[in-house]
Amino acid sequence: MKFTLSWLKDHLETDESLKTIVDKLSLIGLEVEGVHNPAEELAAFKVAHVISAEQHPNADKLRVCKVDTGDGTVQVVCGAPNARTGMKGVFAPSGTHIPGTGLDLKPTKIRGVESNGMLVSEREMGLSDEHAGIIEVAEDTPIGTPLADVLGLDDPVIEVAVTPNRPDALGIAGIARDLAAADLGKVVTPEVERIAGEGPCPVSVTLDFPDDEAHLCPAFALRLVRGVRNGPSPAWLRQRLEAIGLRPINALVDITNYITYDRNRPLHVFDANKVKGNLTVRHARAGEELLALDGKTYTFAPGQVVISDDNGVESIGGIMGGEASGCDETTTDVLIESALWDTSTTARTGRTLGVQSDARYRFERGVDPAFCVPGLDMATRMVLDLCGGTASEMVLAGAVPEPVNIIAFDPKEVKRLTGLALSSVEMRSILTRLGFWVAGEGEELRVAVPTWRPDVHEAADLVEEITRIVGVDRVETVPLSRGSAVPKPVLTIRQNRCIMARRTLAARGMVEAVTWSFIPKPHAEAFGGGQPEIALSNPISSEMSDMRPSLLPGLITAAQKNADRGFSDLALFEIGATYHGDRPEHQQEIVAGVRRGTAKAGGAGRHWSGAAEPVDVFDAKADAMAALAALGAPVATAQVQPGGGDWYHPGRSGLITLGPKTVLARFGELHPRTLSALDADGPMVAFEILLDAIPVPKAKPTKARPALDASDLMPVRRDFAFVVDSDVKAGAIVRAARGADKALITGVSVFDVFTGASLGEGRKSVAIEVTLQPRDKTLTDEEIDSVGKAIVAAVEKATGATLR
Numbered sequence: 001m002k003f004t005l006s007w008l009k010d011h012l013e014t015d016e017s018l019k020t021i022v023d024k025l026s027l028i029g030l031e032v033e034g035v036h037n038p039a040e041e042l043a044a045f046k047v048a049h050v051i052s053a054e055q056h057p058n059a060d061k062l063r064v065c066k067v068d069t070g071d072g073t074v075q076v077v078c079g080a081p082n083a084r085t086g087m088k089g090v091f092a093p094s095g096t097h098i099p100g101t102g103l104d105l106k107p108t109k110i111r112g113v114e115s116n117g118m119l120v121s122e123r124e125m126g127l128s129d130e131h132a133g134i135i136e137v138a139e140d141t142p143i144g145t146p147l148a149d150v151l152g153l154d155d156p157v158i159e160v161a162v163t164p165n166r167p168d169a170l171g172i173a174g175i176a177r178d179l180a181a182a183d184l185g186k187v188v189t190p191e192v193e194r195i196a197g198e199g200p201c202p203v204s205v206t207l208d209f210p211d212d213e214a215h216l217c218p219a220f221a222l223r224l225v226r227g228v229r230n231g232p233s234p235a236w237l238r239q240r241l242e243a244i245g246l247r248p249i250n251a252l253v254d255i256t257n258y259i260t261y262d263r264n265r266p267l268h269v270f271d272a273n274k275v276k277g278n279l280t281v282r283h284a285r286a287g288e289e290l291l292a293l294d295g296k297t298y299t300f301a302p303g304q305v306v307i308s309d310d311n312g313v314e315s316i317g318g319i320m321g322g323e324a325s326g327c328d329e330t331t332t333d334v335l336i337e338s339a340l341w342d343t344s345t346t347a348r349t350g351r352t353l354g355v356q357s358d359a360r361y362r363f364e365r366g367v368d369p370a371f372c373v374p375g376l377d378m379a380t381r382m383v384l385d386l387c388g389g390t391a392s393e394m395v396l397a398g399a400v401p402e403p404v405n406i407i408a409f410d411p412k413e414v415k416r417l418t419g420l421a422l423s424s425v426e427m428r429s430i431l432t433r434l435g436f437w438v439a440g441e442g443e444e445l446r447v448a449v450p451t452w453r454p455d456v457h458e459a460a461d462l463v464e465e466i467t468r469i470v471g472v473d474r475v476e477t478v479p480l481s482r483g484s485a486v487p488k489p490v491l492t493i494r495q496n497r498c499i500m501a502r503r504t505l506a507a508r509g510m511v512e513a514v515t516w517s518f519i520p521k522p523h524a525e526a527f528g529g530g531q532p533e534i535a536l537s538n539p540i541s542s543e544m545s546d547m548r549p550s551l552l553p554g555l556i557t558a559a560q561k562n563a564d565r566g567f568s569d570l571a572l573f574e575i576g577a578t579y580h581g582d583r584p585e586h587q588q589e590i591v592a593g594v595r596r597g598t599a600k601a602g603g604a605g606r607h608w609s610g611a612a613e614p615v616d617v618f619d620a621k622a623d624a625m626a627a628l629a630a631l632g633a634p635v636a637t638a639q640v641q642p643g644g645g646d647w648y649h650p651g652r653s654g655l656i657t658l659g660p661k662t663v664l665a666r667f668g669e670l671h672p673r674t675l676s677a678l679d680a681d682g683p684m685v686a687f688e689i690l691l692d693a694i695p696v697p698k699a700k701p702t703k704a705r706p707a708l709d710a711s712d713l714m715p716v717r718r719d720f721a722f723v724v725d726s727d728v729k730a731g732a733i734v735r736a737a738r739g740a741d742k743a744l745i746t747g748v749s750v751f752d753v754f755t756g757a758s759l760g761e762g763r764k765s766v767a768i769e770v771t772l773q774p775r776d777k778t779l780t781d782e783e784i785d786s787v788g789k790a791i792v793a794a795v796e797k798a799t800g801a802t803l804r
Contacts, residue, residue, distance in 0.1 A: 001162045002244035003172045003261065004155045010262075011176035014185030018156055021184065028182050029468045030160040030169055038153040041099070045120065045147035046070065047137050048091035053084050058111040065119065067091055070144030077115035082133035090125070090135045090147050093117045100126040127151070152235075157243050165455040167365040171264030174452065181433035181469050192374040193381055197223060197393035203275065203335060205397035208282035216305050217281045217317060219369070219398040220339040221376045224272055228252070228387040230331045237386075252327045252334055255382045257358070264367055264452075265338065265375035266359035268315060272333035274325045277310035281317060281339075281397075288313050291323045292355065304349045305341070318346040318363040319355055334383065338376035340369055340400070348538055368452035372400050405449040409459050412443060417463050419476050430469045431462065494589060497631050497691055498575050501591045504630040508601045508623060510571040510593055515554025517577070518544030523553040526677040527647050533582040547579035551592035552647065552686050553678060556670070559596045560680040569597035569612075591627060591689040594670075595619055596682075617652040620667040620685040624656060627687075633664055633694045636738075640731050647674040648686075658695070665689040713774045715746070718788060721767040722801035723759055730766050736798035737770055740790040744779075747771035765804050 005018060014021070022032050049068040056062035056077065063083050065076045069091050076091075083089075092098065094116050096105045100123050107116050118124075123131035125147075137150055148154040160175070168174035173189045180187045201224045209216055232238070233254040241248050241257060248254050256267040284300030290313045291297050298316065300306060305317035315321040318341030327334060347364035350356070373396070380391050411424050428438050428445075437448035449456045456462065467475070491499075502512060520543050524530040529549030539545045548554065551574045562570055573593035580586045598612035600619050621640070629635045637658065644653035644666040653668020667687035675682050722733060730750045737748045752767035759765060772779065772787060795801050 001170055001175075001261075002157055002159045003175070004157050004240060004243050006155045007172055007240055007262075008158070008176060008179075011173045011187060011189040012179055012185045013188045014179070016184055021179065022158065024179060024182055024184050025158070025160055025175070027468075027471050027473065028178055029166070030162065030175060030178065032158060033161050034159045035156055036159070037156040039146065039148040039156070042125075042148045042153060043146060044096040045090050045092050045125070047088055047141050047143055047145040047147070047150060048119070049143050050083065050085060050087045050089060050119075053078070056111060056113060058113070062111065064113055067117070067119070068143055069093070069117075074116045075114055076117050076119055077110040077113055078119050078134065080119065080121065080134040082136065083119060088137045088139060088141055088143070089119045090137065090150075091117055092120050098124050100124040152239055155239075155243060164365055167264065167362065167367060167454065168452040170261075170362050170365065172261060173263050177433075177435060178469070181430055182471075192378045195223075195377045195380045195384075195391055195394075197380075197391045199392050201392040201395040203272070203395070204278045205395060206278065206280045207397050208280050214398070216342045216345055217398065218340050219372050219396065219400045220279075220281055220337070221373050221394055221396045222279070222338075223336050223376055223380055223394045224333065224392040225336065225380065225383050225387075225389045226272075226333045226392075228332060228334055228383060228389040230327060230329055230334075230387055234386065250327065250329060251386050252331065252383065255379055255386065258382070259375060259379055260358050260362065263371060263375060263378065264362055265371050265378070266318075266362050266367065267375060267379050268321050268337045268359070269327050270314065270321070270325045270335040270337065271327045271331045272335045273331075275309050275311075275314065275335060279314070280308050282306065282308060284313065290314075290316065292316065292320045293323055293326055294320065294355070294357075295323070296355070298353045298355065301352065303345075304352070305345055307337075316349065316353070316355070317341055319350050319353075319360040320357045334389075336376060336379050336383065338372050338379070340367070340372055344538075351538075351540075366454045369401050369403070370451040403449075403451060403454075405457065407447045407449065407456075407459055407462060409445040409447045409462050410443045411445065413459055414463050414466055417460065418467050419478065420467065420470060420474060422466070422470065426470075427466050430466050434465060434469070436462075436465075493696060494691060497694070498589075498591075500630050501575060501627050501689070501691075504627050505573045505591075505593060505623065508571075508626060509599070510573045510595075510623070513555060513558050513572045513574050514576075515551070515558060515574060516544060517548055517579075519546055519548045519553045521545050523557075523678055524549055526674050527553060528645065529580070531581070534579050549580055550578055550647075550688065551576055551590050552594065552670075552688065555592060555594045555686070556675070556678050556680050556684065559594055559684065560678070563596065563681065569599045571595040571599040571601075589691040591691060592687065593620075593623055594684055594686045595623075596684045614683045615685045616683070617649075617654075617667065617669050617685060620669070620687045621654065621656075624665040624667045624687040624689060627689055628656065628664055628694070631689075631691075631694055632697050634658065638664060639735075640729075644668045647671055662693055663690060664693050711773055711775050713778055716772040716774070716779060716784060718770050718772070718784070719751075719767060720770065720788070720791060720795075721752070721765050721804040722795055722799070723763055723765050723804045724799050724801040726755070726762050726764050728764075728766075728799045728801070732799050733766055733768060733795055733801065736795045737768055737791050740794040741772075741787050744772045744774065744787055745770060745791075746773040766801075 022035055025032050051066040051068055053063045053065045056064050062077055062079050065078050065083055067074050067076050092105060094105050094107050105118055119134045121131045121134050122128040162169045177187055179185060201222060205220045205222050207217055230250050230252050233248055233251045237254055237258060238248040241254060246257055252269045256269055260266045283302060284304040284306045286302050288300045289297055306313045307315040307317055314325045341363045343364050343366055346360055350360040411427050414420055414422055431438050431447060435450035438445055440446045447462055521530050524546040527550040530546060534547040536545055555572050555574055559570060559572055575591050578588050578590050595615040598614055600615055625635055639657050641655045641657055643655045648668035649671050655663055656665040657663050665687060670684045670686055734748045738745055749769050751769050754765040770791060792803050
């Protein structure tokens, strides 16, 4: 939001300096992003008198000028055809930066004649493209007068950042109100004159909505002004609009832009002679189009609100008018519109169509409904004053809503919530100056919220208003109390698990990524999502239409984008939520990761020892197992089963489970069909850990570390090879062997799988290594053989295996 200091003073009577105003704006919540003071930038450029202008001895088109700058006389070589004796122009001394050309002046010789400084043109000053001659100023202008004073550019421009909850601060009158409430002056905003009008308005307005949609356009005010003369705006209006970055167009359009910034009241003007019949505010029909004032054609969809006449759509409600009914220099009769539009519908329509405008920016945040009719009167008065004409009576379709929000307020809440000790009189004064109506006494105040403050709903909001006006610098700094007891841990089990998973996967060479929770519907459907209940009703874009059912779509997409830029071997992981319905219990916390190319744990890419192997299902399994172990999951008793989801390769994926029902993780190679749906290339493997499925560790009676459980005796290792049917899982053999003697057996691992004709069709050999750890004494051969026989018997019983 930009405004000039003089414009602010139209609404605020104050003698405070620019610095004081700027500092106070930031203190009351309107953060100043910048102050542009043209007078400071143009300080070196001053009015000078050309004492003489003589022909250059060595150049036909140059003149040697003697210039009185007010600080002395200097010699300037000038090539402008209008440089002549006796004129007054604008002089820039040596050392000055010329904004239009980017040059820095320095003493020089031009064709053998010394030149110190420069008489400048408008283009060299960056004021226009005019460069046929140097700037001429009035003869009665005193020598040495700053150029900024001559051109009226001595008005600083202030830019403030307005948060979305403060639509009232999108009008300069609202900013002045805040400053006055902070004791920086007195509000002098002019009252709006009521315009009666002569005769009825010949154009009627129909709000074509059912009762339950009346909020889409609750009120629409319209007035006809006949016999206007539309031309350039007066200089004061053009200068103000140009100062804040707006391009003056013509008087009628400039008036609406002026009121938009002055009072946060967007308006629109129709050329009445281009409007056919009456106006109707309605839903757009699918396929209708409008060539808007920005020169672009927009195609509408059902649900969007438009203004139409007998010719069709004439304007996008609350956003932008159409080119066909726009005002130009031939306009003689004008329809002035002041309407109220629904914030959500305006935002959704603007985002869908991709159109930005000052009107949309304000209507989607909220405007003062009570200023709907006064805004029309204010615009009418300016049109009559600047363009002439005769105004008709106003026609009002619908009714201006009268929101009444009364808040019960106890002044003690200010002390309780902020620590500020303020008197009741001071608090009442602040609220009154902000436009609130205060009644009652003591602890039972009743505060009515003004219509321009849709963000104030409860007592805490009033505390916030009082605090920001008083100044947060007055809030006393109080240290937090420190208890005498040892502080207890504040992190939850889930938070600790997230930290541990992050550390573990990073140590395995993976890089953390943060992807969007919204994904395209085809991506969601590829991972079991796409249900209506998790589709967004108002998506940011078509590429973010659904809540993600898995973290993998975002990770796969990120991996592919890296690959497209030459980083084909990488490993990414993410910790976040997935969504499978519209209820809290349908949200799951997941740890997921993907590996691509040759990004194996511990190294990737080309190596002198030979060609790098691509990632496979066992890399994903190793990542999942390592993370589960770090998270405290009982991986020793976990089982690996086939499955994992349709997005994994059916023969190269699996589940890590506890028992038949509890799934801890999924892993595997991603299915080519899945990669194709996401426009990604393989090979790519992935895993997903369900954090909430990991059992919560049992509470320990003490926080002390347990005693080290280590044996002084050497472990014993024995190998066994079993011949089993091909469909027998190696995990079944490992579990059976581990259960043969739980006291002595501390480890079982598979180290070889063999198939061949010598074993018979449908048979395979699985070799395992068993580790025995004695505790009390060294094992005898008989004891070792006894355990071996128990292992063989257990495996034979569980799997039907025979010792090879």
